Amino acid sequence: MTRDEIISVLGPVDEAVIADIAATDGTVQELREALxxxxxxxxxxxxxxPLPTARVATLIELLQGPDEEE
Known part of the structure; x- marks a missing residue:
């Protein structure tokens, strides 16, 4: 995914989040599925x-951020 594609789905987000999401090699569809x-x-x-694929699960973790209990 490109930076612009990520922003088109999520809106304005931190550059670090964009980089992390792009590094997953996920697709725009997978990002939408994670949301x-x-x-x-x-x-x-x-x-x-069906339960999320591994890549979608990774995107979910990135979007949710760290657990508050940790």
Missing amino acids: AWIAADEVLVNEGR
């Missing part, structure tokens, strides 16, 4: 959607 899982994971599971 969908963040927004409504229970709904997607209840709909019978």
Whole structure:
């Protein structure tokens, strides 16, 4: 993904986040899927959607940031 593609999906974000996301070699579709899982994971599971792929899971982790409990 390019910087512009990432910003088109996420809006303005920190350059470090952009670099981390770009380094995953993910696609725009995978980034959108990660956002969908963040927004409504229970709904997607209840709909019978397959669990996120490894790359989508990585994007989810990057978008959610570090756990507050850590």
